[in-house]
Amino acid sequence: xxxxxxxxxxxxxxxxxxxxxxxxxxxxxxxxxxxxxxxxxxxxxxxxxxxxxxxxxxxxxxxxxxxxxxxxxxxxxxxxxxxxxxxxxxxxxxxxxxxxxxxxxxxxxxxxxxxxxxxxxxxxxxxxxxxxxxxxxxxxxxxxxxxxxxxxxxxxxxxxxxxxxxxxxxxxxxxxxxxxxxxxxxxxxxxxxxxxxxxxxxxxxxxxxxxxxxxxxxxxxxxxxxxxxxxxxxxxxxxxxxxxxxxxxxxxxxxxxxxxxxxxxxxxxxxxxxxxxxxxxxxxxxxxxxxxxxxxxxxxxxxx
Amino acid sequence: xxxxxxxxxxxxxxxxxxxxxxxxxxxxxxxxxxxxxxxxxxxxxxxxxxxxxxxxxxxxxxxxxxxxxxxxxxxxxxxxxxxxxxxxxxxxxxxxxxxxxxxxxxxxxxxxxxxxxxxxxxxxxxxxxxxxxxxxxxxxxxxxxxxxxxxxxxxxxxxxxxxxxxxxxxxxxxxxxxxxxxxxxxxxxxxxxxxxxxxxxxxxxxxxxxxxxxxxxxxxxxxxxxxxxxxxxxxxxxxxxxxxxxxxxxxxxxxxxxxxxxxxxxxxxxxxxxxxxxxxxxxxxxxxxxxxxxxxxxx
Numbered sequence: 001x002x003x004x005x006x007x008x009x010x011x012x013x014x015x016x017x018x019x020x021x022x023x024x025x026x027x028x029x030x031x032x033x034x035x036x037x038x039x040x041x042x043x044x045x046x047x048x049x050x051x052x053x054x055x056x057x058x059x060x061x062x063x064x065x066x067x068x069x070x071x072x073x074x075x076x077x078x079x080x081x082x083x084x085x086x087x088x089x090x091x092x093x094x095x096x097x098x099x100x101x102x103x104x105x106x107x108x109x110x111x112x113x114x115x116x117x118x119x120x121x122x123x124x125x126x127x128x129x130x131x132x133x134x135x136x137x138x139x140x141x142x143x144x145x146x147x148x149x150x151x152x153x154x155x156x157x158x159x160x161x162x163x164x165x166x167x168x169x170x171x172x173x174x175x176x177x178x179x180x181x182x183x184x185x186x187x188x189x190x191x192x193x194x195x196x197x198x199x200x201x202x203x204x205x206x207x208x209x210x211x212x213x214x215x216x217x218x219x220x221x222x223x224x225x226x227x228x229x230x231x232x233x234x235x236x237x238x239x240x241x242x243x244x245x246x247x248x249x250x251x252x253x254x255x256x257x258x259x260x261x262x263x264x265x266x267x268x269x270x271x272x273x274x275x276x277x278x279x280x281x282x283x284x285x286x287x288x289x290x291x292x293x294x295x296x297x298x299x300x301x302x303x304x
Numbered sequence: 305x306x307x308x309x310x311x312x313x314x315x316x317x318x319x320x321x322x323x324x325x326x327x328x329x330x331x332x333x334x335x336x337x338x339x340x341x342x343x344x345x346x347x348x349x350x351x352x353x354x355x356x357x358x359x360x361x362x363x364x365x366x367x368x369x370x371x372x373x374x375x376x377x378x379x380x381x382x383x384x385x386x387x388x389x390x391x392x393x394x395x396x397x398x399x400x401x402x403x404x405x406x407x408x409x410x411x412x413x414x415x416x417x418x419x420x421x422x423x424x425x426x427x428x429x430x431x432x433x434x435x436x437x438x439x440x441x442x443x444x445x446x447x448x449x450x451x452x453x454x455x456x457x458x459x460x461x462x463x464x465x466x467x468x469x470x471x472x473x474x475x476x477x478x479x480x481x482x483x484x485x486x487x488x489x490x491x492x493x494x495x496x497x498x499x500x501x502x503x504x505x506x507x508x509x510x511x512x513x514x515x516x517x518x519x520x521x522x523x524x525x526x527x528x529x530x531x532x533x534x535x536x537x538x539x540x541x542x543x544x545x546x547x548x549x550x551x552x553x554x555x556x557x558x559x560x561x562x563x564x565x566x567x568x569x570x571x572x573x574x575x576x577x578x579x580x581x582x583x584x585x586x587x588x589x590x591x592x593x594x595x596x597x598x599x600x601x602x603x
Contacts (some may be wrong), residue, residue, distance in 0.1 A: 051391055054601075065578070077393035087384030089312070096311060103308050104399075166536035 003062070004029045004151060004183045005050060010059035012207075019045040021207040022059070027185075027200065029150075032177055034198035034215075035187040042207040043187040044084060047155050048184070051081050064150050077107060080144030080182075083153040086137050090129035094122060094139060095304050101143045114147035120168065134165030140168065145176050152176060152184045158193050173197055191276055209270065224277075225253045305402030311421035312403075316372045317410050324414045327361065328421040335425035342432060353429035361422065363439055365450040366478050368411060371458025374467070374474040376407060377594075380467035396598045404594075408454060415450035422446060435569060436516035439489075445578045448583040453478050462597055481586065485579060490518040492578045495565035499523070502556035514569035525559030 005027040012020040021044050027033055037043050047060050048054045052068030052075065061068060066075040088097055094117065101108045117124055119143075122135050131139070137157060144152055150172075158166050174197060176182050187196050194201075201218060203211035211218065222242070232244075232251040241257040254277070310317070334352060341349035348553065380386040389399055419441075426435075426442035440446060457474040464470040494516050522530045 053387065053390060073393075073395055076391065079391065081391040083384065083387055083391070085384045085387075088386045089385055090383070092311065100308060101392075103305060104389065104394050106393060 002029065004031070004033075004064065005025065006062045006183070007049075008060045010049065010061050011057050012042075012049060012054065013057040018207050020049065022057075023204075023207075023209045024059075025202065025209050025212045027183075027202070027212075029183050030177075030181055031200045032173070032184045032186070032198045033202060033203045034191075034194035035185060035204065036189065036191055036194060037187075037204040040187055041189075041205045043204055044155055045207075046204065047081075047153055047185070047187055051079060051153060052076070076153075077105065077147065078150040080147050080149035080152040080156060082140045082144050082152075082154040084159070086140040088128045088136055088139060091127060093125055093127050097128060097139060098124070098146075101146060105147050107147060109148060112148075112233040113142050116142045116145075116172075123279070132165075134161050134168070136170070137161055137165065137169065141172055145172075145180070145182075148180055149182055152182050154184070154186045156188055157186060158188055158190055167214065170197055188304045201290040222256050225252060225255050226250050227254065305399075306406050309403045309406035312405060313372065320368060320411065321414055323364075324418045327364070328418050331418070331421040331425045335428055338425065338428040338432070340569070344427060346432060349428075350432045353432050356425070356429065358437075358440065361418075361446075362449075364418075365415065365446075365453040366475055366482075368415070368450060369453030369457035369474045369478050369489070370471045372407065372411060373454045374461045374470040376403070376458055376461055378461035378465055378467045378470040381462070382467055383588055390601075397595065400595065400598055404458060404591075408451075411454055412447065412451060413445055419444070419447040419450075424425040434516070435514055435572060438568070439516075439572070439576070442582050445576050448480060448580045448587075451587050452481065452583045452590075455587040455594075456481070459594050461491065466549070468491070483584065489575060489579060490516070490567060493567060493571055493576050495519075495567055498564045498566070499561045500564075501559075501561045515566040517564050517566045519565045521563045521565075523561045523563050525561075527561070529563075530560070 010023040035043050052072045055069040201215045242254040245252040338349045338352050422441040426438035456478050460469040460473045
């Protein structure tokens, strides 16, 4: 129960299309986790697997110690889920949406939900269809957090929100994590927004998890290193090279240090990769296994 | 859960209740008229009975399937609210039984009232006309078809997941099933047969009073089936050119017979029970499929 989410060789196949391919990851509790990837990367499929909306084709997934499909009755009260479309009943008033929350969730905190609605100036007597997109998103999130979930999952919560609504949403997420000590898992392709609130990053593309870890640690162990072609050859034997920008005399490598001593050895030569560059580099390489590409780079490109 | 279902479908429920209560009142009024007139003005009573809008009342369950049952799940799939429900702290089966059960109880309750009123009317109308004319509205069969429309509509709504196509498909499938069951109705029991050789009063008609004559066939003197016109022509040819005999006399002289196949009135209730059981089995099958699909959506 120390882990928030644990997957083991998790795969999801739709017909001939592999949406999630052999994904193994462990995510700690009480974190704000960003699930990053371009459209079609498999983020929504992964979140649907975590909530038990779909079941895996192979492998296993464990959320808060429960199997989302088999133990859905035990798990669902502990999860707050805000899907990408943020569906609400358009003909219901806001207060009726809260009544819906109470009807379907035994631990739904109506007073807590009302206090949030008041703070955000959302009128409770208005019908959902009469509200703005930002307000609808806020109601969806309020419905989810009023369950006091151990895990709040939000699928692309920033999409189609204006900057003011985004800021309000970010504040709301921050409050949830501090007040309720909930874990939050947010998917987005907007790295800039996630960087502000996330402390853990999961990078997915083409159904594969390319990167998973603490953001600060990830930034620390990924460096831009300028090396001569000869030194690049030596470096390639002990380090994972994510990308190479070749110039005539200098090769600029984006390097992942596997050990901290490697990092300290080359620390002075490198400058930290920023998150955007790091993610971009991974996504560029995502069609291949990072390790096999690393080998390919070592053999064909770095060695003169 | 009852509140939630009522809140979602209240407009449809109110419209259905208004329509069925209005129809029930009209049917009861017509039944009282038939009862009153049948004592001293039987022709008037028969006219009232024959003016009963059978087609319209038989379309009502189909309309309920189209406008209530089919959108019940398809609208939620289309709006994405089914996903919202599936991530709340409730099992899918419990949600389904809560929603479908509430819709079912309200709809079946309303149709039950209407079915009772129709049976009341059919009871008096049966005394004036052939009771089999009222088969679809007398007894439990009408209510069974309403339940079938509900189940078929809900099933197609879930499978198709879009409101308008599921409404059209619901109408098509329900009408198809109903037509198929109407066509098979006369075959649940082997029909009895009776023959008349064109002498005197047709005893078959007397014997089969209140029966459902499923077919009438003209037979030659050897008991072989003839098409009516061919039989008459053959009869005239046998008797020679230019005869002016009436058909019946001609056919009698040619040794022809009329064979009636019929279901006697005693089988009315038995056939009703069989049809109700078949319809309810289709309902159980539909609900089973719905539950299976709801669980399968995880896969």
